[in-house]
């Protein structure tokens with residue numbers, strides 16, 4: 001499991017760890033990890049040019065000590081001070097190692113190979129001062145190819161929320177973080193500013209509490225997957241029902257069925273538009289009609305009958321996935337007619353979540369973590385906000401973020417496949433929170449697998465799910 005913690009959690013853990021260590025030991029661990037990451041990126045030190053952008057806190061201290069190490073290895077290291085009070089010991093170390101120090105935002109005669117963003121870390125407020133933006137543009141102009149390495153977090157993003165309320169923030173190629181991931185490394189839009197995140201172990205783990213946000217890794221997904229035993233039969237493995245597609249969007253019905261029929265449960269039923277049913281039977285001869293199910297997927301590609309489909313599914317009192325058109329007919333909290341709660345996974349994109357919360361879409365996109373949490377609480381359901389890093393929020397406040405995907409997955413019909421897949425995982429016995437996060441992981445991994453770095457369509461994503469599951473289990 002990849003764990004991400006808040007600033008306060010990190011500071012408390014750091015305090016507990018530091019109590020048993022000599023002063024400055026943690027910063028040395030951080031700086032050494034940072035310097036080694038930079039050496040790997042530069043494939044050596046000798047003759048390489050590195051510029052440090054240095055703010056006034058310990059983040060700048062990390063950069064200065066790492067710069068000293070790089071200078072001792074033979075790199076030409078320049079520190080640009082963006083503060084009146086840089087970390088004193090770090091500055092002395094850099095000077096002693098032969099590093100140069102300057103102030104101001106003047107462009108260098110020659111661009112460096114790599115810029116280290118030691119402007120602010122977890123103590124930073126969102127946004128960057130104008131002089132800082134100017135220094136950044138002078139040393140790593142957009143499109144210049146200068147590698148930008150953020151220390152701990154890209155300066156200017158909001159660490160605990162993943163928001164980037166000010167447009168001014170660092171856009172890193174690599175972020176080297178310490179002790180644990182921070183929320184901003186997982187949650188968009190800040191996560192997009194991090195580039196590749198590398199974690200340096202500084203011994204913090206024993207002191208960390210339960211994470212604020214986590215991200216499933218392959219081994220976690222493998223451990224959660226429902227799988228058959230020699231005693232299994234098609235009914236005991238779970239039966240998932242799909243009420244999706246319409247005369248207007250028949251393809252969505254087919255794709256939701258394709259996601260559900262990826263072999264993770266014993267049987268798939270399709271209930272819905274007769275013209276869609278004929279096409280489902282042709283494409284998936286193993287799919288059957290009306291009968292008992294252990295979970296429903298409702299709404300993908302639905303029309304004005306989605307409300308009736310949702311009520312029918314809720315009446316069965318089995319867990320369900322509420323997608324697309326059916327989201328428009330939800331009451332908060334999710335209940336069957338007559339009042340009993342039904343375990344549910346809602347799978348909105350940002351626009352649909354905005355409608356669920358009566359806010360603007362832009363607000364959801366800017367504050368994905370809080371929006372998903374708010375909807376989960378309001379609807380008393382697991383909410384999966386779809387995006388490049390989908391957010392899965394539990395009504396009790398827990399959050400998982402999915403990082404297995406590829407931008408190529410932003411394609412028509414992908415959401416229908418996901419809804420069907422999560423329905424199957426619910427029918428296979430997973431709790432809604434696990435079904436949603438495992439489904440998001442498999443879906444993203446299937447897209448990555450099918451894409452191989454190139455274009456992909458929803459049908460291929462569904463077809464790749466069994467391959468991904470096989471890889472996980474063998």
Ligand SMILES: NC(=O)C1=CN([C@@H]2O[C@H](COP(=O)(O)OP(=O)(O)OC[C@H]3O[C@@H](n4cnc5c(N)ncnc54)[C@H](O)[C@@H]3O)[C@@H](O)[C@H]2O)[C@@H](O)CC1
Nearest residue numbers: 014026027030056057058059120121122123124125127152
């Ligand atoms: N907490 C930990 O466990 C560890 C922390 N370390 C480093 O220490 C960092 C935290 O250091 P600090 O608490 O000193 O805080 P930071 O270095 O993150 O920033 C605080 C300083 O920046 C100023 N500042 C805040 N927002 C700003 C903005 N938008 N523009 C310009 N200046 C701004 C503040 O006035 C303050 O002087 C971590 O991110 C990490 O890099 C590491 O050395 C080792 C372990």
Ligand SMILES: [K+]
Nearest residue numbers: 117120151155
């Ligand atoms: K930084």
